[in-house]
Amino acid sequence: MAKEATRPNLIARLKGNGSKKPLLIMGHSDTVKIDPSKWTLPPFGASHNDGYVYGRGTLDDKANLFAGMMTMLMLKRTGAVTDRDVILVSEAGEESNSAVGIGYLVAEHFPKIEAEACLAEGGGVIRRAGKARWATVQTVEKYPARIQLVARGPSGHGSRPLRGNAIVHLSGAIEKLAYWDPPMKLNDTTRTCFEKLATLADPEEAARFRDLFIPEKAAAAREYLAQNEPGLYSMLHTSISPNMIEGGFQANVIPSEATATLDVRALPDEDLPAFHELMRKVINDPAVELVPGARTRPGAGPMSTKSEFYGAIEAAYQKTYGIPTLPFMGTGATDMSQLRPKGVQCYGVGAARDDEDLVKGFGPHSDQERISEDAVYKHLQFFWSAVTAISGAKFTK
Ligand SMILES: [Zn+2]
Structure with missing residues (x-):
C-alpha cells in the first residue's frame, strides 16, 4: 500500500468471528532524520549497551510497532479466536509527511483500516529512579493553529x-x-489527569497540582509549571x-x-x-x-475514559506494571487526529521510559535515543494483555 513506491505502508488483518467491529493497532516505521556525526553508536544498529537498546526510533515508534507485530504473530501461532478482526498498520510517514502515511490510508484505503478502536503511539509508562510510577493514555490532542x-x-x-x-x-x-x-480551560481528560496527579505525585508536586483548582493559588501554580513543566503547562x-x-x-x-x-x-x-x-x-x-x-489537522475528542477500551488498557497496565493509569492530552499532533474524526476511538499507549532520560538527552528524537531492554519485553506483555482483552481472544489449542 504505497503512495510513494519507496515508502510503503503495511496492513495485516487477522479475521475474528465478526461479532464485534475491528480493532486497529498502529505504529509508524519512519523516524526523524539523523545527524550521523552526533551518534556515538550506530543510529540504526540497535546496539545493546548497559541494558538499553540504542537507535533512532527505539522509542518513537519502533517499540509500538514491535509489540504490534509480535502480538499479531502470537495471535496467529496460538490459533486465538477473536470477536473482532485485529488489524495491524505499519505507517510509512508519521514524522514529517502524513500524506504518504495516515493521510493516504484514510483518503484512499479507509475500508481496509476502519475499526471501532485503535491503539497507537502517544502514551507510555513513566519511570522515575528506575521505578514505574504511572501510565499515561493519550485520549485527546491539541491541534496546530x-x-x-x-x-x-x-x-x-x-x-x-x-x-x-x-x-x-x-x-x-x-x-x-x-x-x-x-x-485555563480543562476538559474531562485534563481535569482527571491533574486530579490524579494530585494524588499520585510526590507530596510537594501533588500540592501544586491541587493548587491549580484553588482560585487564589492557581496563578502561582501555573507559573511554576510554565517554568518547570512546559508540557503540563501547555495542557492547561x-x-x-x-x-x-x-x-x-x-x-x-x-x-x-x-x-x-x-x-x-x-x-x-x-x-x-x-x-x-x-x-x-x-x-x-x-x-x-x-x-x-x-487548519492542517482535524481532531476530535476527548475519548471516553469509561469505554471498554480504556478499561482494558488500564487493566493491562495494572497487570503488567502494577501501576495506575491517567488519561492525558497530547500537546503535539499524532496520526490519531485523522482517525478520531472518522469515528475510530483512539488511545495512545507506549512503553516505559525513564523520566530522567529526557533531560540527559536519551529521549525520542535525541542523538542517543534508547529504550531499556526490560521496557521492550514489558511493553509486549502489556500489548498482548490489552489486545487479547479488547478482541475477546479465546484459546482452544
Ligand atoms: Zn512517533
Missing part, C-alpha cells in the same frame, strides 16, 4: 530611529504574548510559541514590515476566533496584524 503576526510601519534611514519601526512593534507583541498566561490552555521571525534586509534601512510565525496549539474545543480576539487585546497595538493560518 498557526498564526502570523505582521507588523507594519514607516521605512527610513537607520541613522534616524523611528518609534514606528515594524521590528520594534513586532518584538513588543511577541514579548507580551510569550509571557501571557492564557485562560491554548498555547503560543513564537518560533520564526523575519524582518529587515539591510543594516541601515528601517524595514516597513516584519513578521513572526507563532506555533499555536489549540485545545480541541477552543473557540479560535474568540481566542484571536483575546490575543489582539493582549498585543494592543494597531500596527500589528494577526493573520490566522489554515
Whole structure:
C-alpha cells in the first residue's frame, strides 16, 4: 500500500468471528532524520549497551510497532479466536509527511483500516529512579493553529530611529504574548489527569497540582509549571510559541514590515476566533496584524475514559506494571487526529521510559535515543494483555 513506491505502508488483518467491529493497532516505521556525526553508536544498529537498546526510533515508534507485530504473530501461532478482526498498520510517514502515511490510508484505503478502536503511539509508562510510577493514555490532542503576526510601519534611514519601526512593534507583541498566561480551560481528560496527579505525585508536586483548582493559588501554580513543566503547562490552555521571525534586509534601512510565525496549539474545543480576539487585546497595538493560518489537522475528542477500551488498557497496565493509569492530552499532533474524526476511538499507549532520560538527552528524537531492554519485553506483555482483552481472544489449542 504505497503512495510513494519507496515508502510503503503495511496492513495485516487477522479475521475474528465478526461479532464485534475491528480493532486497529498502529505504529509508524519512519523516524526523524539523523545527524550521523552526533551518534556515538550506530543510529540504526540497535546496539545493546548497559541494558538499553540504542537507535533512532527505539522509542518513537519502533517499540509500538514491535509489540504490534509480535502480538499479531502470537495471535496467529496460538490459533486465538477473536470477536473482532485485529488489524495491524505499519505507517510509512508519521514524522514529517502524513500524506504518504495516515493521510493516504484514510483518503484512499479507509475500508481496509476502519475499526471501532485503535491503539497507537502517544502514551507510555513513566519511570522515575528506575521505578514505574504511572501510565499515561493519550485520549485527546491539541491541534496546530498557526498564526502570523505582521507588523507594519514607516521605512527610513537607520541613522534616524523611528518609534514606528515594524521590528520594534513586532518584538513588543511577541514579548507580551510569550509571557501571557492564557485562560485555563480543562476538559474531562485534563481535569482527571491533574486530579490524579494530585494524588499520585510526590507530596510537594501533588500540592501544586491541587493548587491549580484553588482560585487564589492557581496563578502561582501555573507559573511554576510554565517554568518547570512546559508540557503540563501547555495542557492547561491554548498555547503560543513564537518560533520564526523575519524582518529587515539591510543594516541601515528601517524595514516597513516584519513578521513572526507563532506555533499555536489549540485545545480541541477552543473557540479560535474568540481566542484571536483575546490575543489582539493582549498585543494592543494597531500596527500589528494577526493573520490566522489554515487548519492542517482535524481532531476530535476527548475519548471516553469509561469505554471498554480504556478499561482494558488500564487493566493491562495494572497487570503488567502494577501501576495506575491517567488519561492525558497530547500537546503535539499524532496520526490519531485523522482517525478520531472518522469515528475510530483512539488511545495512545507506549512503553516505559525513564523520566530522567529526557533531560540527559536519551529521549525520542535525541542523538542517543534508547529504550531499556526490560521496557521492550514489558511493553509486549502489556500489548498482548490489552489486545487479547479488547478482541475477546479465546484459546482452544
Ligand atoms: Zn512517533
